Amino acid sequence: MIHSPRGVEDLLPQQTLQYQWIEKEAAFLFSLYGYEPIRIPTFERTELFLRSLGKETDAGKQMYTFKDKKGRSLSLRPEATASVVRAYLQHKLYGHSGEWKVYYMGPMFRYERPQAARLREFRQIGVEAIGEISPQLDVEVIEIGAEFFKKIGLANFHIQLNSIGCKRCRPVYEDQLKEYFKLNLANLCSNCRRRYQYNILRxxxxxxxxxxxxxxxxxxxxxxxxxxxQDHFKKVRTGLKDAHIEFSIDPHLVRGLDYYTRTIFEIVSSLLGPQATICAGGRYDDLVEELGGPSIPAIGFAIGVDRLLVALKKEHKELHPQYSSVIHIATLDQEGLTAGYSLARILRGQGIRTRVNFSLKSLSSQLKIADKRRARWVIIVGGKEVEEGKFILRDMESGHQEKIGWDEVKHLDRRLKGNG
Ligand SMILES: [Zn+2]
Ligand SMILES: [Zn+2]
Structure with a gap:
């Protein structure tokens, strides 16, 4: 038997339904703020990521890179921002007035050491707003992240904020940092000593x-x-307070990617331990220019959906939706199957999710299947019921049973409404 590659997981139907629920909530909320959906390619020319992420960042090193049949170097996307900016430039969207606000969702790929809630194929949902320097936009973007977690019912999270300056002031700081760590090099781990050389902030x-x-x-x-x-950072903090968004300043907060400037933030679940970041983002005011465009500021964030679901489960949240099908039709014989199939057509016409059992196994084993499939109701139909023109409707929660005729089946949607 062939297994899936290491660090890559199937999302079985119950999990997929949870992801779809998260995605639906996100799309709805983001659209309230004027963000529109975008789909970017799964792979790009490697150069795009090397230029945007920096060669010495983890994300840059962990890329899945391969040659196509003409020998061109391509990489699976390790994140989405670079592609969104590339699309913005390629389609010359900066000609339009106002900022360009988009959201995306989909899998990203990094060759990481797999561990709990850290996969090689992982899923992100994110927003990007390109073309506006106002600190109020930073407030809006952070607010969207916080609102989203509230909306899906996450209780234990907090926002950490910092500014990492711009290309004018950051080099001065990096020099200071280098000086400081130079004196303390012996107290750092081997990884840090490497970072000291290539990526001091990390x-x-x-x-x-x-x-x-x-x-x-x-x-x-x-x-x-x-x-x-300083002024920008102050306005962001004031804006967040005005919006009643709680946050704390982490003066040593940095981001793993090279392109960030000024405001950076992380949203952290209090229940996740070392892999606690469920959302991370910030400004990237130089990236558009670095990728060959005009000097245009931008900001965005990405949510790690896999980790978010782990956090929700740790809070014992009941994850929607519970029922995969609402009605299960148990068929006792060939006549019952024929009639059951017609019943299903009538129910589906009313928008009721219906599953028909084709196997003609015993009633008790069909009820077990219905239970496993989390059906809310079962309709039982055999030759006797067809003759009578009445079918048994069983409430799977209470075990209560009653008889219903064709007429009631035609209007079952009204009865079941608000009931599952
Ligand atoms: Zn500065
Ligand atoms: Zn270290």
């Missing part, structure tokens, strides 16, 4: 115990922000 992101005391004493970017960045 040292702050290390979760290893041995590195924590050193990281704690490191300079904070807040002390090095230029005046514009």
């Amino acid at each position: 040292v702050l992101d290390c979760k290893k115990k041995e590195c924590q005391p050193t990281i704690k004493g490191a300079p904070v970017i807040g002390d090095y922000l230029c005046e514009d960045c």
Whole structure:
């Protein structure tokens, strides 16, 4: 038997229904804020990601890269922002007035060491808003993330905020950081010593115990922000307070990707342990230009849907929907099957999800199947019922049974409404 590759999982029907529920809620909420859906390709030219993510970031190194038949290097998307910006440039959407606001959902791919809630194919939902520098847009984007988690019923989460400055002030900070870590290099893990060389900010992101005391004493970017960045950050904080959105400042918060500027944030579940980030985002004011476009600011976030579902389960949330089919038709013989099939057509015409049993097994085994399929009701039909013109309707929750005729079947939707 052939198994799926490591780090890649099937989403069976019950799980898929949960993902669909999350996606539906997200699409509805994002549209309230004026965001429109976009679908970007699953793979792009490798160059796009190398230019946007940076070669020395984890995401850049963990790409699934391959050559096509003409020898061109392609990569499965490790995230969506680069593709969204590429689409924005390719279709010259910056000619239009106002910011361009889109949302996406779909699988991303990274060659990670698989562990709980960290897969090689994982699913993200995200928003991107390109073309506006106003700090109020940062507030809106963070609000959308917080509103979304509230809406789906997540109780234990909080927002962590920071500013990582711009290309004017960040290099000054990075120099300070380099100086500081240079003196403490011996106290850092091997991974951090590598990051010290290529991606100094990421040292702050290390979760290893041995590195924590050193990281704690490191300079904070807040002390090095230029005046514009300070002003921007202040307005974001005020805007969030005005919108009654709770957050805390994490002065050592950095993001794993090179392209971020100014406002960055993470939304963290309190119940998830080390893999606690369920949403991450921020500004990327230089990325459009770096990918060959005009200088246009932008901001966005991505939600890790797989982790979000783990967090919801930890909170013992009942995940929708419960019933895969509403009515199961149990057929006792050939006559019952013929009539049952007609009944199903009438029920489906009323918008009721109906499943017919074709196997003609014993009634008790069909009831077991109906129960397994989480059917809310069962209609039992055999030759005797067909002759009588009356069928047995069984409530699977109470076990109550009654007889109903063709006329009642034709109007069953009214009766079942609000009942499952
Ligand atoms: Zn700055
Ligand atoms: Zn470390």
